[in-house]
Amino acid sequence: MSSIQEVFQNKKAFIPFITAGDPNLSVTKELLAELEKAGSDLIEIGIPFSDPVAEGPVIEKANERALKAGTTTDKIFDMVLDFRKESAIPLVFLTYVNPVYVYGIEKFSKKCKECDIRLVIVPDVPYEEKNELQSVFSKYDIHLVSLIAPTSENRIRQIARESEGFVYCVSSLGVTGEREKISNDVRYMVREVKQVKEIPCAVGFGISTPEQAKQMAELSDGVIVGSAIVRIIEESGTDCVKKVGQFARKMKEVIS
Amino acid sequence: MKEGRFGIHGGQYIPETLMNTVIELEESYHKYKNDSGFVAELNDLLSNYAGRPSGLYFAKKMTQDLKGAKIYLKREDLNHTGSHKINNVLGQVLLAKKMGKTRVIAETGAGQHGVATATAAALMGLECEVFMGKEDISRQALNVFRMELLGAKEHPVTSGTQTLKDAVNETLREWTARIEDTHYVIGSVVGPHPFPLIVRDFQSVIGKEVRQQMLEKEGKLPDAVIACVGGGSNAIGIFHDFIQEDGVRLIGCEAAGRGIETKDTAATIATGTTGIFHGMKSYFCQDDYGQIAPVYSISAGLDYPGIGPEHSSLYDAGRAEYISVTDDEAVEAFEYLSRTEGIIPAIESAHAVAYARILAKEMDPEQIIVINISGRGDKDVASIAKYKGVNLHE
Numbered sequence: 001m002s003s004i005q006e007v008f009q010n011k012k013a014f015i016p017f018i019t020a021g022d023p024n025l026s027v028t029k030e031l032l033a034e035l036e037k038a039g040s041d042l043i044e045i046g047i048p049f050s051d052p053v054a055e056g057p058v059i060e061k062a063n064e065r066a067l068k069a070g071t072t073t074d075k076i077f078d079m080v081l082d083f084r085k086e087s088a089i090p091l092v093f094l095t096y097v098n099p100v101y102v103y104g105i106e107k108f109s110k111k112c113k114e115c116d117i118r119l120v121i122v123p124d125v126p127y128e129e130k131n132e133l134q135s136v137f138s139k140y141d142i143h144l145v146s147l148i149a150p151t152s153e154n155r156i157r158q159i160a161r162e163s164e165g166f167v168y169c170v171s172s173l174g175v176t177g178e179r180e181k182i183s184n185d186v187r188y189m190v191r192e193v194k195q196v197k198e199i200p201c202a203v204g205f206g207i208s209t210p211e212q213a214k215q216m217a218e219l220s221d222g223v224i225v226g227s228a229i230v231r232i233i234e235e236s237g238t239d240c241v242k243k244v245g246q247f248a249r250k251m252k253e254v255i256s
Numbered sequence: 257m258k259e260g261r262f263g264i265h266g267g268q269y270i271p272e273t274l275m276n277t278v279i280e281l282e283e284s285y286h287k288y289k290n291d292s293g294f295v296a297e298l299n300d301l302l303s304n305y306a307g308r309p310s311g312l313y314f315a316k317k318m319t320q321d322l323k324g325a326k327i328y329l330k331r332e333d334l335n336h337t338g339s340h341k342i343n344n345v346l347g348q349v350l351l352a353k354k355m356g357k358t359r360v361i362a363e364t365g366a367g368q369h370g371v372a373t374a375t376a377a378a379l380m381g382l383e384c385e386v387f388m389g390k391e392d393i394s395r396q397a398l399n400v401f402r403m404e405l406l407g408a409k410e411h412p413v414t415s416g417t418q419t420l421k422d423a424v425n426e427t428l429r430e431w432t433a434r435i436e437d438t439h440y441v442i443g444s445v446v447g448p449h450p451f452p453l454i455v456r457d458f459q460s461v462i463g464k465e466v467r468q469q470m471l472e473k474e475g476k477l478p479d480a481v482i483a484c485v486g487g488g489s490n491a492i493g494i495f496h497d498f499i500q501e502d503g504v505r506l507i508g509c510e511a512a513g514r515g516i517e518t519k520d521t522a523a524t525i526a527t528g529t530t531g532i533f534h535g536m537k538s539y540f541c542q543d544d545y546g547q548i549a550p551v552y553s554i555s556a557g558l559d560y561p562g563i564g565p566e567h568s569s570l571y572d573a574g575r576a577e578y579i580s581v582t583d584d585e586a587v588e589a590f591e592y593l594s595r596t597e598g599i600i601p602a603i604e605s606a607h608a609v610a611y612a613r614i615l616a617k618e619m620d621p622e623q624i625i626v627i628n629i630s631g632r633g634d635k636d637v638a639s640i641a642k643y644k645g646v647n648l649h650e
Contacts, residue, residue, distance in 0.1 A: 049546070049547065050416070050547040050548045051416065051421065051422075051425050051533065051548050053271075053425050053428045053429060053534075054271050054429075054432070056429075060415060064415075064416075067547060072545050073545050074545075097269050097532045098531050098532050098533050098540075098542070098546040098548070099545055099546040099547070100546070101530075101531060101532050101537075101546060102529070102531055102542060102544070102545065102546030103545060103546060123271050123272075124269045124270060124271060124532075124535075125269060126268060126269075126270060126271070126272050126275050127272070127275070128267075128268050128275070129267055129268060129269055147271070147272045148272060149271070149272045149273035149275075150273070151272075151273050151274075151275075151276050151277065151435060152272055152273075152275070152276065153276060154276075155272075155275065155276065159272075170271075170272065170273060173273060173432060173433050173434070173435065174273075174429070174432050174433030174434075175429050175432060175433065
């Protein structure tokens with residue numbers, strides 16, 4: 001059994017997101033350890049980009065802070081490699097297509113494999129453009145995670161058929177960030193995906209409260225929580241580790 | 257060539273949320289571009305509302321002064337709203353209306369595209385919101401007020417470098433949040449397919465007119481066509497009809513800012529590398545990790561870290577040349593054209609004028625250069641005064 005399958009095996013997965021290098025890479029490494037202790041099933045690590053157009057203000061600012069702190073893709077790989085000495089928890093990278101393309105898709109894939117990262121999410125690469133990355137990723141046993149949005153409708157099955165790892169269901173329109181209400185389309189999205197492929201579906205975008213997490217976990221196989229965690233990091237800076245851990249434990253508890 | 261690609265450039269690198277909308281836009285565009293009713297309505301607007309065709313003016317004094325090639329000016333500055341932007345906007349807003357959209361959003365750098373979009377929206381009865389970098393708002397105050405007069409809502413963008421690139425980011429975000437009733441009127445030949453194609457088609461009226469006017473006046477095609485390039489819509493507009501004409505040199509003038517050897521530049525072809533950003537593969541100013549560079553130019557309209565994918569492809573193929581023009585050279589050309597011909601060009605267009613002054617001298621008197629005066633310079637008067645240290649009391 002691959003580690004990806006274990007993530008969703010017999011449970012609802014809790015998937016926290018943090019931006020690498022926010023506030024700096026040594027805190028990121030501490031956060032990874034803390035999130036693992038808190039019961040995370042998979043941790044999503046954002047490789048910062050100067051112009052993250054799919055992000056709302058909270059994660060956008062985290063990207064800015066990370067880059068300002070001198071974070072680079074190479075330094076992130078070094079940090080993850082270091083973290084791997086103490087942990088085997090499944091990790092997924094989230095970044096934009098340009099940092100991967102300019103770094104070199106082949107070189108990026110090799111480094112991911114060295115770090116035992118088998119999943120990559122690239123929100124600005126839709127179905128039509130995925131082959132450029134996927135053809136290289138697949139040589140290194142890396143899955144390019146497909147995203148499905150509330151506007152996907154007729155595209156859901158086409159995307160699902162060729163999906164790998166898990167499917168990322170975008171719960172609402174717009175960019176990442178906390179919301180009071182999240183859309184009701186999740187049930188439909190998950191059902192459509194499962195019609196054509198038995199693949200785990202995790203829900204993200206806008207999930208910030210335990211109530212929302214619980215509700216989304218009931219409809220899907222896992223819950224991705226980003227902005228709510230990044231906000232704690234923004235508010236507490238280098239003192240954020242314990243607070244993030246507390247929040248993560250609470251979220252994990254309600255969805256289990 | 258794959259649909260939506262120009263050589264290796266172009267494509268549709270956008271979030272899944274936008275995909276169905278972009279596909280719908282492409283289908284609608286293909287349907288309406290050959291629809292006789294749509295074409296007639298657009299042509300009527302272009303001639304009776306925007307004032308097309310724009311003149312092709314023989315710049316006699318400039319020609320005499322430079323003692324080289326004959327200089328003609330394509331007067332896009334005389335269009336309604338003062339630039340070539342109206343050509344694209346009338347097409348796109350009309351298309352949006354046909355698609356049943358009730359609201360348009362746009363990014364703007366110098367404010368010309370924002371003003372044009374606000375104008376077309378007012379004319380056709382659509383809601384309009386414009387995103388503009390805070391830095392640009394302060395250097396283009398007049399255009400900001402024009403947009404307000406036209407009934408558009410202004411959104412200052414405070415992220416990143418607070419210029420055109422960040423305005424595009426924010427407009428893309430807004431579109432992702434509200435798709436159903438909203439069309440994003442992209443102002444240049446950039447973004448995901450089909451935008452570079454749609455904007456180019458709507459702007460290609462410039463080159464088509466130049467061909468006809470040139471044949472009427474000179475009985476032959478020009479030897480060189482020169483235009484400024486940020487994203488590159490006025491340049492593609494004047495180039496497109498001549499791409500198949502090997503005898504016509506196509507020259508794009510990028511903003512070198514304080515010089516391409518400095519960090520304060522926006523010259524994408526001169527200093528950029530291939531990347532993928534704002535929905536397209538193309539050349540971008542960026543670092544080794546693919547982080548987009550904070551570019552600079554005196555001209556808000558050219559202050560963009562990328563270039564349209566068709567330009568990148570023309571460059572790769574060696575069909576078009578791209579040269580860089582500094583702030584200083586552009587300002588000098590701005591003043592030169594004002595004094596020599598009584599035409600105050602947009603500071604963007606002044607970049608093209610600057611290179612024409614050099615090139616003309618290297619050419620023979622029977623040869624012809626056409627410069628695209630993409631916009632008028634009223635909007636730039638205050639910032640040029642500031643650049644020169646003149647204190648204006650507005």
